[in-house]
Amino acid sequence: MADELVAWSDDFSVGNSTIDEQHKELVRMTNEFYAGCQMGGVMAKVYFLKTIQGAVRYVRTHFSTEEEIMQKANYPGFDAHKQQHENFVAEVTQQVQLFEHDDNPDPAEFVKYLMNWVLQHIANVDKQYMPFIAQLEQ
């Protein structure tokens, strides 16, 4: 798809099917979100504000799943990891508020930021728990 920001690759796998499926869904949602923002102008702003709430809800659900799995595995980096999740949700919530009052917002740029955060988080932060959760049953 021309408007797709990124395609899922098995390089993103953390070796846990529940988490991988949710990560795939996050990538799918972000691509769809990005494509929807291409219409530009006020339409993109309306679309963005309507869609971001559902996206944030999904991200929260995903973070909870991941945190539960890390706890089950007694992952030593749990606190720092959870903090990253909380910081991200706080940052996005604040950005959405600013966005609502912005006369000339650029939702596609913001969605790119979301996608970059998700991908670098999977590659650099989620990957660190991989050896710890490997022994859990799936």
Ligand SMILES: [Fe+2]
């Ligand atoms: Fe994470």
